[in-house]
Amino acid sequence: MDWNSRFAQRTALMQRSTVRELLKLAAQPGIISFAAGLPPAEFFPAQEFRAATDDVLRSHPERALQYGETAGEAELRDWIAERSSRAGCPVRHENVLITTGSQQALDLIGRVFLDPGDVVLVENPTYLAALTAWRPYGAVFSPVAMDRHGLCVSELEARENEPAKLLYCIPNFQNPTGVTLQASRRRQLIAWSDRTGVPVIEDNPYGELRYEGEASPHLLDLAGGNLDGDQSRAQVIHLGTFSKTLAPGLRLGWVIAPRAVIDKFTLAKQSMDLHTSTLCQHIALELGRSGVLETHLPRLRQVCGERRDAMLEALEHYMPAGLSWSRPAGGMFLFVRLLEEVNATALLSRALAHGVAFVPGEDFHAAGGGQNALRLNFTGIPVEQIREGVRRLSVAMAEAS
Numbered sequence: 001m002d003w004n005s006r007f008a009q010r011t012a013l014m015q016r017s018t019v020r021e022l023l024k025l026a027a028q029p030g031i032i033s034f035a036a037g038l039p040p041a042e043f044f045p046a047q048e049f050r051a052a053t054d055d056v057l058r059s060h061p062e063r064a065l066q067y068g069e070t071a072g073e074a075e076l077r078d079w080i081a082e083r084s085s086r087a088g089c090p091v092r093h094e095n096v097l098i099t100t101g102s103q104q105a106l107d108l109i110g111r112v113f114l115d116p117g118d119v120v121l122v123e124n125p126t127y128l129a130a131l132t133a134w135r136p137y138g139a140v141f142s143p144v145a146m147d148r149h150g151l152c153v154s155e156l157e158a159r160e161n162e163p164a165k166l167l168y169c170i171p172n173f174q175n176p177t178g179v180t181l182q183a184s185r186r187r188q189l190i191a192w193s194d195r196t197g198v199p200v201i202e203d204n205p206y207g208e209l210r211y212e213g214e215a216s217p218h219l220l221d222l223a224g225g226n227l228d229g230d231q232s233r234a235q236v237i238h239l240g241t242f243s244k245t246l247a248p249g250l251r252l253g254w255v256i257a258p259r260a261v262i263d264k265f266t267l268a269k270q271s272m273d274l275h276t277s278t279l280c281q282h283i284a285l286e287l288g289r290s291g292v293l294e295t296h297l298p299r300l301r302q303v304c305g306e307r308r309d310a311m312l313e314a315l316e317h318y319m320p321a322g323l324s325w326s327r328p329a330g331g332m333f334l335f336v337r338l339l340e341e342v343n344a345t346a347l348l349s350r351a352l353a354h355g356v357a358f359v360p361g362e363d364f365h366a367a368g369g370g371q372n373a374l375r376l377n378f379t380g381i382p383v384e385q386i387r388e389g390v391r392r393l394s395v396a397m398a399e400a401s
C-alpha cells in the first residue's frame with residue numbers, strides 16, 4: 001500500500017523537525033539534558049496521588065470510572081471557576097472547559113478559529129508546539145518582537161492595520177525565553193485588543209511557578225467584562241494546566257472563556273476524545289479540595305527556584321564573554337543568546353558528544369531567525385548536575401569557537 005498517496009494534504013504541514021530527531025540522542029544514559037521541559041520528577045507528590053486515588057475509588061467509583069460530560073466533571077469546573085474568579089471578573093462553571101492538557105486546548109483553538117491563510121500574531125520566539133498545532137489548519141504566523149519586558153506591544157500598535165485572527169502569548173515566564181510581560185504592557189495589550197477586536201489567547205502553564213517578585217494581573221482579569229453574556233466584551237481565552245503544578249502525566253488542563261467559545265470548543269472536543277479522563281479529573285479535584293496542591297506548591301517553588309539559581313550561577317561562572325541570557329523570575333526555562341556567528345544546531349551535535357543537550361532557538365521562531373540562541377530547562381535536573389551540564393556546554397562552546 002502506498003500510504004503516502006492516501007494521507008490528507010494537511011499532513012504535509014505536519015513536519016518532523018531535524019532538531020527533534022537529534023534530541024532523541026539526549027535520552028541516552030550519561031547525557032545531562034536541559035532540552036525537555038520536565039518538572040522535577042523526584043518531587044512529584046506520589047504518596048498524595050496514591051491516597052487521593054484510593055479515596056476517589058472508595059467513595060465514588062461509579063462516577064470516577066464512568067463516561068463523563070465533554071465539558072468536564074461539574075465539581076472540577078466549579079473548583080477551577082472559583083479559584084480563577086477575581087473581583088470584577090467572576091468565572092462561572094459555564095466558562096470552564098476541561099481539556100486533555102492545555103495542548104488539546106491549543107488544537108481546539110486551531111479547529112475552531114483557524115481557516116487556511118488566517119494570520120496568528122505570535123511572540124518571537126514562541127512555544128514550538130503551538131506552531132505545530134496550528135500549521136495543519138493553514139495558519140500564517142506573524143511574529144511580534146519581544147524584549148526583556150515581554151511582547152513589544154508598541155510594535156503591535158504600529159502594525160494595527162494588519163489583519164489578524166488571533167494573538168497568542170504566554171505572559172508569565174514564557175516558553176522559551178522565561179520572560180514575563182510587564183504589567184503596563186498587559187494593559188496596553190488589552191487596550192490594543194479592544195481597539196482592533198483581535199482576541200488574545202493567554203497561555204499560562206507557568207504562572208504559579210514564581211520564585212521571586214509579585215505577580216502581575218492575568219490578561220483575563222484585566223479584560224474584565226462579563227464572560228457569560230452574548231454582549232461580552234471579554235476578549236481573552238485563558239489556558240491553564242495541572243502539568244507544571246501537579247504532574248504532566250495527569251494530562252489535565254482547562255480553558256476559561258466566554259460561553260460562546262466554550263460551547264464551540266465543547267462541540268469540537270466531543271469528536272476528539274468524548275471527554276478528558278474522568279478518573280484523572282476526580283483525582284485532581286481531590287488533591288485540590290484536600291489542600292494538597294496548596295501545600296505542594298511552595299515546596300515545588302523552593303526546589304525549582306534553587307535549580308534556577310544554580311543554573312544562573314553556573315552560567316555566570318562558565319560562559320564565555322559576549323553571551324547573554326534571560327533571568328526568569330519563575331517557570332522552567334531560560335534563553336541564551338550566543339555570539340552572532342555561532343549556530344546553535346551545529347553546537348548541539350558537539351554538546352551531545354560532550355554529554356549535554358539543549359534545544360536550539362531556531363524552531364521557536366515562526367518565521368526564521370534565532371540560529372544563535374538556545375533554550376535551557378533548569379527544573380528537570382538536580383543542582384549538582386546543572387553545574388556539570390553547564391561546564392560541559394562551555395567545553396563544547398570552546399571547541400566550536
Ligand SMILES: Cc1ncc(COP(=O)(O)O)c(C=O)c1O
Nearest residue numbers: 037101102103127175241243253
Ligand atoms: C507554553 C505552553 N503551553 C502549553 C503546554 C502544554 O502543556 P500540557 O499539555 O502538558 O498542559 C506547554 C508545555 O510545555 C507549554 O510550555
